[in-house]
Amino acid sequence: MTGTSTRAAIAEAARRQFQAGGYAATSVRSVAAEAGVDAALVMRHFGSKEQLFIETIDVEGAFEQALDGPADGLGERLVSLVLDDRLGRVFRTTYRAMIRATDSDQVRAHLLEAMDATLAAPLAARLTGPDARLRARLVAAQVGGLLEAVAILEDPVVTGAPAADVARWYGAAVQALVDGDA
Amino acid sequence: MTGTSTRAAIAEAARRQFQAGGYAATSVRSVAAEAGVDAALVMRHFGSKEQLFIETIDVEGAFEQALDGPADGLGERLVSLVLDDRLGRVFRTTYRAMIRATDSDQVRAHLLEAMDATLAAPLAARLTGPDARLRARLVAAQVGGLLEAVAILEDPVVTGAPAADVARWYGAAVQALVDGDA
DNA sequence: GTCTATAAGGTGATAGAC
């Protein structure tokens, strides 16, 4: 096994286990075992479990699809994307793993930056009216709240409701911030 | 030291440490040390660290103050309460500790029920129009998203903005779900 | 680069004596 493929095998096993079981439940040993290498190699390649997590987990480009298109209906598109069985699935498990690992300041900073880069910053550039930057971050907070409800707390009222209903109600609330209604 | 006062001393030390440092960073041994007892006693009294957390941490009555009063302006009152330096402080640290500990199914269920009992259920009883129960839970999701932004991710744009601005913008978005605008 | 072996220090939890 060459160097890069060993590193890739570790990263792949880590990504899978972090998404499936979260940060705390995933051990360096179990990642090494799945990758077919020794635990010491994981440390050698990534330095620490924390760094392995940060370099492995990512949400890049998650919202591109919803951000494309007109400002009208953007709120509903964002909500629908998050709820979509197929498109939102990896993002939901990834977000859950990251939030639960925010005990670590590095993970917290990484998640904050990821949400900014993939959602708040591109959105802020599109918003008109006062406090565009703040409003974009508050939209990100709303999206985070929805992710929390469906992926972390698994609220049965929300997950059990028709996605179209959730998209209509929550989408309208998101749209209020997009439009700048206050 | 008698039985009940020992239990109370353990609970008090646990509550303080869980709020200050979160679930993972708090050890049964450190709680026992602060309470002036042996670590085994903590297990004897509470059964597990998980159970100690659940029985110790609580958010009861956190939103009563905002839920009182007219439906008009309720969104803004909720947001202001969460952001208030004094009134929202314990709730923010408690919520943060709980969210980060939702790896545990017991903690997850406890937090879900706490948010329902203190916010979603009393709110649902007041809402008029269709999907009242769902809308109340989505309001809870929005509040959770704001808590996440200020207490977990510590978004500098949100925490650095004037509380009145955040209350106006985010409050209006919450109010959209309270009023049933869709 | 790769791997084996091992160490230090911490964790939750349990058994059993007093």
Next chain:
DNA sequence: GTCTATCACCTTATAGAC
């Protein structure tokens, strides 16, 4: 109720063979 001793496990890290 209280405490001592102990278990099995974890992460981080290092030394050294190949």
